[in-house]
Amino acid sequence: MEITIIGTGYVGLVTATCFAEMGHIVTCLDVDEEKIKMLNAFNIPIYEPGLEELVKKNKNRLFFTTDYKKAIKNALVCFICVPTPSREDGSCNTSYIEDVAKTIGSLIDDYKIVIIKSTAEVGTSYRVKNIILEELKKRDLKLDFDVVSNPEFLKEGTAVADCLKPDRIVIGTENERATEIMKEIYHGFTLKHDRLIVMDILSSEMTKYAANAMLATRISFMNEIANICEKVGANINNIRKGIGSDSRIGYSFLYAGIGYGGSCFPKDIKALCHLAKKKGTKASLLETVDDINTNQKKVLANNIIRFFSKNGGIKDKVIAIWGLSFKPDTDDMREAPALTFIEMLLEKGAKLRLFDPIAMEKAKKLFKENKNIIWCKDENHAAEGSDAIALLTEWKQFRLLNFNPIKKIMKTPILFDGRNQYHPIDMKKRGFKYIGIGIPNEIDN
Ligand SMILES: NC(=O)c1ccc[n+]([C@@H]2O[C@H](COP(=O)([O-])OP(=O)(O)OC[C@H]3O[C@@H](n4cnc5c(N)ncnc54)[C@H](O)[C@@H]3O)[C@@H](O)[C@H]2O)c1
Known part of the structure; x- marks a missing residue:
């Protein structure tokens, strides 16, 4: 399948490379020209064990570009992997995702699935859907498309292994058509075990936050106990x-x-x-x-x-x-x-x-x-x-x-x-x- 990855950072580049390893044709798009120049020379801008070798191994199926038109034209699916940093008030800044959605809406001319892999505030997928609809309206176009939530659970440091053998693949969809295409994309990752967990979009978005919240809670819990340990003489x-x-x-x-x-x-x-x-x-x-x-x-x-x-x-x-x-x-x-x-x-x-x-x-x-x-x-x-x-x-x-x-x-x-x-x-x-x-x-x- 032809896949486009938008945002070629820690998540985007690793995901793209693992998809290419499974046989998909993957175009990675980024707004950072320097990064794309490096990647076109097969210089890897981040350190992640095993990544460089895998990128080089799959160079016939991996393409890097800054050209949105080219990246979106042939792909059936577009994964959004752009940053979602904190705003000053702690809220999730989804403006990078929204910018991408606008661009997608202004460029597509046939059926696409837009997949949100970035960790984004619960409800973002529906906002993305509305943004794309607005853009299509501006162009007087009535096109079918689906928006899917597919949060990423990889860990930096073991990202390649996590991505190739995920514990689970969470997919939030609204219809059977999108679900079937998602299953096809991940077919190579689920041959031995069925790792797909399909649910509604809002629960999928929330699952990612709940997972990180649980893990962070365990760390803070242990740190709190550690501080008490020091006071009472325990180890x-x-x-x-x-x-x-x-x-x-x-x-x-x-x-x-x-x-x-x-x-x-x-x-x-x-x-x-x-x-x-x-x-x-x-x-x-x-x-x-x-x-x-x-x-x-x-x-x-x-x-x-x-x-x-x-x-x-x-x-x-x-x-x-x-x-x-x-x-x-x-x-x-x-x-x-x-x-x-x-x-x-x-x-x-x-x-x-x-x-x-x-x-x-x-x-x-x-x-x-x-x-x-x-x-x-x-x-x-x-x-x-x-x-x-x-x-x-x-x-x-x-x-x-x-x-x-x-x-x-x-x-x-x-x-x-x-x-x-x-x-x-x-x-x-x-x-x-x-x-x-x-x-x-x-x-x-
Ligand atoms: N890093 C992780 O371990 C990890 C794990 C799971 C989920 N996530 C989530 O994945 C998302 C991406 O994280 P990351 O660490 O890969 O970020 P990153 O900063 O490493 O990469 C993001 C890339 O997106 C590019 N970009 C920004 N705006 C763009 C646009 N409009 N069009 C195209 N490209 C654009 C940037 O230039 C950058 O290369 C975040 O939401 C993050 O929370 C990250």
Whole structure:
């Protein structure tokens, strides 16, 4: 089938590539000319494990363009994968989707299915339908078309695998014709297991928000328990094992840390809270989830500031930062807890030595020239002459380090572990002062 993907970012490019892998002919459209130029040279503008190889493998079925007319003409289906960022008031900004809908309405001249893959406020699909109808009316055209909601559940870092083998494919449709075409599109993904869940459009849109809200709630829940653990002398790592073993709870998403980030959870939780309010109800639990997360992003920096307040003050202390992206295996810096952390420590006059295995280039674009920021070539370089290390992102390469040489190049061997990656007793044995999250520590004693 000929498919057009509108918006060639993390979701659009991965989806397009996986469709091409299944044999579809896919045209990727983007308004970003630089991105399309790169992709036409098979340079991949984002880091996602396995993506580059798969794009190259499918280059005969993948096309990249900025030309809407060309992209829409031959395709039976158009997937909308454009951004839906937060507005100032927390609501979901659907203007990118609406712009695309207008363009589609002004260009189509035969039956199409318009599929909304972006995470969009509940009700957006119907708005898109009306926008297309208005555009057709302007052109005095009566054309048949369908709008479908098909939210995306891939996770950055494992996006290709998630997309090729999704847990489920949620489809919100209004009629059998669109449902049948959606089944055909996803046929290659559902051969072994029927992963399609077909429902009404509004429930499909809401399913995506509910999934992200549930996951974010688990994270904030664990962070809240972690903060209590520190006060009562319990260890959150033990609590995680103790409750995760309950089959009703399970182990996933039970890690305490420095809060969730990325381009989805923060904006989607805010958007759902805003939508609830707009509809005359209150999402009290989710507002709290969001508040807990905002505070949690500050916990590690506050620990460091408190620790050094009793040890000569934080000003001019050198802090090595390991990891910048919001999670491992991605270069995505959107809403990364590292941003809050760096801002807080710079404000207090600390000197920062930054390293991330993949996100350095994206991170550099976010900070102005600053004499207190030094970009380092690896984790050892970052640790050189430092008063403490702060682990912000749990990249695998940081897991099994030899800490003996690292200890020697540091000024003082202190490790603030924002992701509870190391064992407190092991680190103590190696001569480090260790401060994790939700683990009794010596800062306040
Ligand atoms: N990133 C994720 O992990 C993830 C997962 C599930 C769902 N989502 C949702 O998918 C949507 C896209 O997210 P993303 O992370 O891929 O965003 P992104 O910013 O990486 O990519 C969006 C792309 O759309 C392009 N674009 C903007 N306006 C356009 C227009 N009018 N026409 C054509 N292209 C246009 C941008 O240039 C950009 O390349 C969002 O709604 C997001 O919430 C994201």
